[in-house]
Amino acid sequence: MERVLFLSSLFALLLLVLTACPPVLRPEITVLSVLPGEVVAPGEEVELKWEIDDPTGEDWTVTIFFGDDKGNLEKIVDSKKTNSVEVLAEEIGETYYWQIIATGTNKRNTVSEVFSFSTWDPAKHPIIKLVQYASGPAATEIEAKLIDYETGDLID
Numbered sequence: 813m814e815r816v817l818f819l820s821s822l823f824a825l826l827l828l829v830l831t832a833c834p835p836v837l838r839p840e841i842t843v844l845s846v847l848p849g850e851v852v853a854p855g856e857e858v859e860l861k862w863e864i865d866d867p868t869g870e871d872w873t874v875t876i877f878f879g880d881d882k883g884n885l886e887k888i889v890d891s892k893k894t895n896s897v898e899v900l901a902e903e904i905g906e907t908y909y910w911q912i913i914a915t916g917t918n919k920r921n922t923v924s925e926v927f928s929f930s931t932w933d934p935a936k937h938p939i940i941k942l943v944q945y946a947s948g949p950a951a952t953e954i955e956a957k958l959i960d961y962e963t964g965d966l967i968d
Contacts, residue, residue, distance in 0.1 A: 838922045839866040839914040846929040854904045854931035861896040862912055869917030878910045882926055885909060905933030 844861040852858050866872040873893050877885035880903070889897050901908050908931070912924040 836920055837867045837916065837918065838920045839864050839868075839872050839916040841912050841914050841922055841924045843912075843924075843927060846927075848927045848929070850929045851932050852901055852929060854906070855902050856900075857898045858901045858908075858929070859896050859898050860910055863895060864914050866914070866916045868920075871917040873915050875913045875915070876910065877913075878908065880906055880908055882909045882928070885911060885926075891915065901929075901931050904931055905936065906931050 842863040842865070844863060846852060846858055846860055860876070860878075862874075864872050864874065871893075873891045874889060875887060875891055876889035876897055878888045878897075878899050879885040888899065899908070899910075907928055909926050909928045911926045914922045914924075916922070
């Protein structure tokens, strides 16, 4: 009898602990652009975009940090409900870092990893952008023109 009473008390205590500590729901962050490791043209505005999925409601906010020093990012958005921000990536061959902190309706935070992207460096790699695309049969010919980034001259 004592054993049954002990086991039922243990089961009741376990049930109480499990129901008193529901799982903590936090917002989920999905980066849409600029993707980690992407190379962009220097001197242009770059749009950082993301989606927030908050399982506790729609009153989420984000705080965004950005900079070229991974250990010392500057806060550029402070507790706003937004899905994008434009930043200026001016320097040639520079790596830029950014991070999102999403705060859910229930005031729980999700801190993203620190993402990075680089600006194009002509000494390291060419940059090729798709200018136009049309659906249809597979391409049989490709015409490419290389242009010097600094002078705008056509490279033969």
